[in-house]
Amino acid sequence: METAKKHFFIDISVMLGRSMRHIFRSMDTIITVTITPIAMMLLFVYVFGGAIKTGTDNYVNYLLPGILLMAIASGIAYTAFRLFTDVQKGIFQRFHTMPISRSALLWGHVLTSLVSNAISVAVIILVALIMGFRSSAGVLPWLAVAGILALFTLALTWVAAIAGLSAKTVDGASAFSYPLIFLPFISSAFVPTESMPTVVRVFAENQPVTSIVESIRALLAGQPLHNDIWIALAWCVGIMLVAYVFAMRVYKKKV
Amino acid sequence: MQTKSIQVKGLRKSYKHLEVLKGVDFEVEQGSIFALLGSNGAGKTTVVKILTTLLAPDGGTAAINGFDVSSQQDEVRQAISLTGQFAAVDEILTGRENLIMIAKLRYLKNPRQVAEDMLKRFGLTEAADRRASTYSGGMRRRLDIALSLVGKPKIIFLDEPTTGLDPEARIEVWKVVKELADGGTTVLLTTQYLEEAEQLADRIAILHEGRIIASGTLSDLKKLYPATKVEYIEKQPSLEEIFLSIIGKKEAM
Numbered sequence: 001m002e003t004a005k006k007h008f009f010i011d012i013s014v015m016l017g018r019s020m021r022h023i024f025r026s027m028d029t030i031i032t033v034t035i036t037p038i039a040m041m042l043l044f045v046y047v048f049g050g051a052i053k054t055g056t057d058n059y060v061n062y063l064l065p066g067i068l069l070m071a072i073a074s075g076i077a078y079t080a081f082r083l084f085t086d087v088q089k090g091i092f093q094r095f096h097t098m099p100i101s102r103s104a105l106l107w108g109h110v111l112t113s114l115v116s117n118a119i120s121v122a123v124i125i126l127v128a129l130i131m132g133f134r135s136s137a138g139v140l141p142w143l144a145v146a147g148i149l150a151l152f153t154l155a156l157t158w159v160a161a162i163a164g165l166s167a168k169t170v171d172g173a174s175a176f177s178y179p180l181i182f183l184p185f186i187s188s189a190f191v192p193t194e195s196m197p198t199v200v201r202v203f204a205e206n207q208p209v210t211s212i213v214e215s216i217r218a219l220l221a222g223q224p225l226h227n228d229i230w231i232a233l234a235w236c237v238g239i240m241l242v243a244y245v246f247a248m249r250v251y252k253k254k255v
Numbered sequence: 256m257q258t259k260s261i262q263v264k265g266l267r268k269s270y271k272h273l274e275v276l277k278g279v280d281f282e283v284e285q286g287s288i289f290a291l292l293g294s295n296g297a298g299k300t301t302v303v304k305i306l307t308t309l310l311a312p313d314g315g316t317a318a319i320n321g322f323d324v325s326s327q328q329d330e331v332r333q334a335i336s337l338t339g340q341f342a343a344v345d346e347i348l349t350g351r352e353n354l355i356m357i358a359k360l361r362y363l364k365n366p367r368q369v370a371e372d373m374l375k376r377f378g379l380t381e382a383a384d385r386r387a388s389t390y391s392g393g394m395r396r397r398l399d400i401a402l403s404l405v406g407k408p409k410i411i412f413l414d415e416p417t418t419g420l421d422p423e424a425r426i427e428v429w430k431v432v433k434e435l436a437d438g439g440t441t442v443l444l445t446t447q448y449l450e451e452a453e454q455l456a457d458r459i460a461i462l463h464e465g466r467i468i469a470s471g472t473l474s475d476l477k478k479l480y481p482a483t484k485v486e487y488i489e490k491q492p493s494l495e496e497i498f499l500s501i502i503g504k505k506e507a508m
């Protein structure tokens with residue numbers, strides 16, 4: 001049992017090392033993932049920003065949480081893509097005929113997704129700092145923000161795993177992420193929900209992005225947390241568990 | 256002592272309504288080269304996938320070193336290695352990185368050294384630090400086979416190892432296969448080329464329409480050929496002629 005456990009961790013670390021090499025050898029994926037959110041941020045701050053009334057004097061501060069979620073949503077499309085190519089190419093077949101843990105293969109992709117999204121998030125925060133983002137939050141709130149973002153990434157990564165494992169074409173593997181990328185638009189990420197028509201507003205206030213955005217915004221601004229944080233956590237954990245079960249089911253059928 | 260490395264009995268497999276294997280039987284002696292010969296679509300890859308735990312059979316049994324491929328997958332995977340029909344190398348990694356990765360996954364002590372030795376053995380030292388995507392077909396195949404040999408598995412499956420290779424690369428692969436068997440490794444290879452089976456294999460089985468229609472050594476198979484006609488020049492039938500004659504007989508029935 002002990003060696004099995006040891007092997008499991010060796011397997012995962014080899015898989016992680018492998019896909020990190022993939023990521024660093026195709027830095028264009030990081031650029032692709034960060035460019036749209038950064039463009040959105042520029043557009044909203046310098047073009048629409050003046051017209052948007054958020055009740056804060058620093059619109060970059062207001063905008064950043066939603067932009068980060070957008071980046072993660074587009075980042076996980078690459079997780080689906082990498083998983084899809086692994087399944088299609090012979091390399092997964094080779095792994096599957098070896099006495100290595102099957103779940104380590106998936107977990108390797110999941111960890112990779114966490115690391116690569118963390119890189120994108122860091123890049124975007126840097127750009128935001130240049131654009132005037134400021135936060136008075138201390139270490140603990142920042143850690144909490146990191147935790148929420150990681151949980152959000154995990155939840156979406158398992159959704160991506162379902163897509164990557166079951167897709168028939170490359171486009172199919174990443175198409176699922178488009179609606180996710182646009183989810184922040186119908187939330188409080190860019191403008192307060194009060195300004196929206198009732199139907200849209202009801203949707204906006206009850207979809208996961210709003211509660212996550214509100215929680216992160218409060219943490220970064222050093223404001224007290226409301227119920228939002230629990231709703232946000234419940235969404236993330238809920239999506240993660242459901243997606244995990246389905247992803248595992250698809251994976252077992254595949255191998 | 257277990258002398259049969261592979262034992263297959265009554266193996267059946269269907270894809271939806273297509274019955275590909277209708278009861279396949281054969282055995283492979285330890286340390287020998289066994290060729291599974293069949294035309295395109297005969298079901299060779301299906302047999303290999305079942306034997307390497309990638310696919311579950313619908314019926315019959317298959318054992319590797321006495322371990323059942325369905326119920327004792329871990330033991331089977333310890334003993335085998337597969338070089339599939341399509342090269343299973345990581346194209347973004349270099350040849351060296353590919354080898355180190357597999358050595359680590361086989362929990363070997365000194366992955367770098369293992370990789371170095373394999374690169375030398377397969378003439379890939381110069382290309383070692385180039386991405387596998389830049390390799391020629393022959394080099395990729397050699398890397399693919401090298402990856403399969405990391406950790407010295409006892410039984411190697413090679414699914415059409417020379418399909419799509421130029422004659423020179425093909426001869427290189429043949430050399431490797433012969434060396435393997437000389438070193439005591441059991442080799443099961445599939446091929447569409449009669450010449451290849453003739454060149455390499457100790458025993459040959461012909462898979463046709465879901466069954467093994469003939470098997471044995473080359474000389475066994477030659478005996479199946481219709482009695483030599485009285486001719487001025489006695490001609491040894493080639494495997495190709497035997498193959499066509501057997502299929503012809505079956506189809507005439």
Ligand SMILES: Nc1ncnc2c1ncn2[C@@H]1O[C@H](COP(=O)(O)OP(=O)(O)O)[C@@H](O)[C@H]1O
Pocket residue numbers: 270271273275293294295296297298299300301302
């Ligand atoms: N996953 C699959 N689904 C449906 N049919 C398949 C599948 N894999 C193979 N086949 C069919 O089964 C037959 C045998 O295939 P295969 O084992 O690949 O033959 P070979 O390797 O001898 O060329 C072919 O007719 C092929 O089209």
Ligand SMILES: [Mg+2]
Pocket residue numbers: 299300301340414415
């Ligand atoms: Mg085949």
